[in-house]
Amino acid sequence: MSRGYRVIGKQGRVTGRIGPxxxxxxxxxxxxxxxAFYAYPTVPDEEIAPASIVVVVEFFPPRTIYVARALP
Numbered sequence: 156m157s158r159g160y161r162v163i164g165k166q167g168r169v170t171g172r173i174g175p176x177x178x179x180x181x182x183x184x185x186x187x188x189x190x191a192f193y194a195y196p197t198v199p200d201e202e203i204a205p206a207s208i209v210v211v212v213e214f215f216p217p218r219t220i221y222v223a224r225a226l227p
Contacts (some may be wrong), residue, residue: 158202160164160185162214166184166225169194170174174223181209192220 165183172193173179179194196203197212201224209222 157163162211162220165211167192167194167209167211167220167222169203169205169207169222172205173209175200181211183211183220192218193199195219195221197221197223206213 162183162185165185167181167183169179169181170176171180171194173181173194173196181192181194182189183192194209203209203222203224208225210225211220212223213221
């Protein structure tokens with residue numbers, strides 16, 4: 156937990172493609188709103204398309220997260 160909010164374990168929607176050599180973007184509900192985070196895949200070489208639902212696995216304040224695809 157950092158700065159009064161939890162991010163790990165939350166689901167978010169990909170708004171900017173995540174993949175090798177890319178810094179993706181994920182929108183996550185925190186602090187009563189929705190905020191954008193820079194996102195990287197937890198599995199190297201994995202690509203995750205926009206509109207996909209992901210789960211936050213790791214959080215590095217203030218805005219960097221590592222994500223995995225959410226189970227259907």
